[in-house]
Amino acid sequence: MVKRYLLILLIGFGTIFCQGLAQEKTDQIKIIHADEGTSHPTYANTHILKGNVVFEHDSTTMYCDSAYFFLDSNVFHAFSNISVVKGDSMKLEGDTLYYRGTSKTADMLGNIVYNDRKVQLVTNTLFYDFNTKIGRYDTPAVITNRADKNVLKSKKGEYHSENKTVYFKDSVRLHNKDYDMYSDTLVYNTATKTAFFYGPTEIISKDDKILCNAGVYNTETEVTSLWNSATIIGKEQTIIGDSIHYNREQGIGEIFGHVVMKDTANDVILYGDNGYHNELQDSTSIFGCAQMTQLNEKDTLFISAEYLTIKTDSLNENKQIRAYREVRIFQPDFQGVCDSLIYNDNDSLMRFFKTPILWSDESQITGDYIEAQTAKQSIKSLTVNKNAYIISEIDTTMYDQIQGKDLFAYFKEGKIAKVDVKGNGKTLYHILNEDSLYLEANSAECADIVVHFDKGAIHTIKFLESPNAVYQAIAEMSRKQRFLDGFKWKIQIRPNQEEFLQPAETSP
Template sequence: MILKKKQLARYGLILAGICLGWLLPASAQETKDDTTRVIHIIQSDKLNVITKDSVQLNRFIGNAIFRQANTLFYCDSALINRAANILDAYGHIHINQADSIHIYGEYLHYEGNTKIATLRDNARLTDNKIVLSGPELEYDMGARIGTYTQGGKLVNGSSVLTSQEGYYYADTKDVYFNNNVLLVDPEYTLTTDTLLYNTETKIATIMAPTTINDGKTVMYTTSGDYNTETGQGNFDSRPTIEDSTATITADRITMDKRTGLAFATGNMVYRDTAQKMTLLSNYGTVNQVNKTVLATQHPLMILEREKDTMYLTADTLYSAVIKRDSITVAPVKTAGTMPDTLTASVIPDSTATVRPDSITIVAADSTAVVPKDSSLALQPQPLAINADTSSAKDTSEIRYIMAWHHVRIFSDSLQGVADSVYYSSKDSIFRFYRNPVLWANMTQLSGDSIFLYTKNQQADKILLDQNSLIVKEAGPELYNQIKGNQITGYFAGQSLDWMHVDGNAESIYYIQDDDKAFISMNRTLSGIINIYFMEGELHHVTFIKDPEGTMYPFSQRPVEQTLLENFHWDIRRRPKSKYELMGDVKIKEEEPPATKTDQDF
């Protein structure tokens, strides 16, 4: 009993000496140094004083606890260099800074004067929400900044970020990642070289070329911010979004992955690689879920074809993708009825085939046109109108296009204007509405509505419905004209081959000799007219069903008979090049001229 009391007294003296040794230097430095730098001993199972390299060290073994200001240090054992104010701790390290930051590891080197802690071996830092870990962590107690430079990761909920270097700012909850940055989330992955991430807002600030991949779409960007929790992002510097069939790029893109909406501002380029369609605009809205795109500021659509690319512009352009088995496109409905096949009783006195070399002038004052050859050529029959040419079992996606107001199209073989256009790849028909006018090889085609059928990405057939009119300039102020209730034209290659005029067919055309001198003007009325072209030029005209015609010698043609009713020549509205549609050529869209009648002449 007496021996134990002596041992306790001895240990008490040692501890008292140590404590006095700590307190006295600390008291002497209070006027010079911050007292918060002093490392206080709270507890330890054992205490030894050792000397290493002439330096006196205090060794604490078993359940050691230390305190500096508002920070507690826990470990299995530790060495303290009082002269340098350095703590080296071993085993089950736990640093608790004001119950806000907790740091763990198996080894700690702590500089008490600079308040910088370096932890190794399963080192990790947490603020009770995130975990920052790596083979080595450095934490500045004063600045409250955690750093790793030998690789590490941050876990924030379901998101895991890894990089070669990382800097955690405890006060702002920002983490700066550098070199080989990878963010893995159950819904996407993000790869970059530099990233700023806020652990509270979960907003990633893009600072270098970055790729975001959710398995369906891929985003490429170099600057902007992305909310990793909500999927909302704002990206600058020409970001790009792409999926299996389409890509979108613009000066700036704002997106929401939950709704699938992306808003593109400034030089937007949307490309459907499957349909070979490109849409340019200064502003566009893209729905990545429904695969729709709406362009409202100077939009231009480019439809790529093997031999002839079509350019289409309007005030507003809209395009969407749907499955073939989810919609049925109704057949083209016209005011009249177009028969599937043409059947006509041909009699010699009811059909005339007029050619430049087949005219005989009976008398100088005669108005009759008599063909030299009354034989009739076999007439080709119009094709049946079939609105749905797709396979009944085809479930692949199709795209449709809608354009509103001031529509203008240009291709090498066809140009046109209209108020609105609808196109669907389900039936491959362009539908032009409200005062549409098309030009094919300088031949003007117009009607209340126009339906352009395409096949294998080329024009195949055209239907002019109601108030149909064909005009081609024969010479200065001279126009070959054909009108009827309905006009159906058929293409061979990229040129018109022949046209079928059905119902109240009328025509005015000029006959020229081999030297291109005008001989006469012919005006004819017939139930049906067929017009044939060769190399894009009018070759001959065939009249079927009760034709009535008048031929005027060219010099004696009545001025009031030179134009058909509702004649209009809109060549100034015709787009001249694709650059005009792109905006390189600024041309004010003119109003269509007032319709002229026979009474105006």
């Protein structure tokens, strides 16, 4: 962010115009000294002064090699080796000075160097209007802060005494030991201690790089707002949004519109309508069309929801991810939907709440509550509590089904390898004959059942107690007999990878 150093430099620039030239009084300019003085041959009441000329006006002393002094209009034109001194606090030098006491304006031209205890200004033009209390330069200038060696460059500059505002325009560059700032226009109000920057702006430090097209920074409260496509690029994090608001003291950042937050250290990208980051709590939240992308060399995990939050526990560095409302998840090995989700990376356990549905290969898994044990973004096992149900599609008319109070599913290489059903077990599976035809189906009931799978399809079923089983010809089965109670095949809402891809990822 724009640093506090800006305050001293800009206040110093204001003094150039406030005290650098004579004050707003109408007292007659006094001639203190001149080696030689003659009357102008054409203009009445006009002196031509040469050699060590000295003027004085309102405690400000002005030196030059020669000058025209127009007594009636209280104006002098000074030439060569101009030096304007106010006590020992400031000195202004240049080639030519036009000072008009009546109109209350002053122009200095050529090789201008201004020095006071705080800053130095170097430029070729300097103008001040005591009526409007506006000072300006319109040639490239360099302003250096003595204490911090901060340097500000711009092609134009303006100071408005009435509203205590400094304007730097055209190719503005602010440099100090910690950062460089480039902008089209920089505006600073010395009363509110607030800096505004307009046009393409770039702020570069050793820790981060900031890009925006407009912004405001309060040097006292250290509150910053960036607008019109703002970007903050850090060593391990990049934040993008239509606008970014940051309170350094509170450690809170808010991002609005088309939010992208990239965590390169953990290979995580967050997208959404709005974002919120709390540095003190090490938590990040995304609101509205929120999405998390967890990059991996082999597979990528996608999670979308209305609201996403990521929080890191500073004691054990455990990262917890929470997703709420219309949660959708995609990973090549499994996909899912639910109302809310919690994931902890210390135990790699993913919890699905409120009518969750998961898919793996041709199988759909449902229950009141599901826990997924993962490793390297691949599913290892599932625990399904209450109303557990697995449906495996053979074709659009036949589905193998497993149902029970609770079930435990185990995976191998991303495919279901084994299922343990605990309580109220029911199965309905179709039997493949030696001609690779499905002609019969077996429906059975048993409290506890163990089912083994081969390549994602039911291979063998073991009933741990005496089952109540029925073999039937599929052709003779009624529609009701083809489905266990509560059958709901939800393939139409199964997430796919394309829905998670962002515009930048889908463009050619």
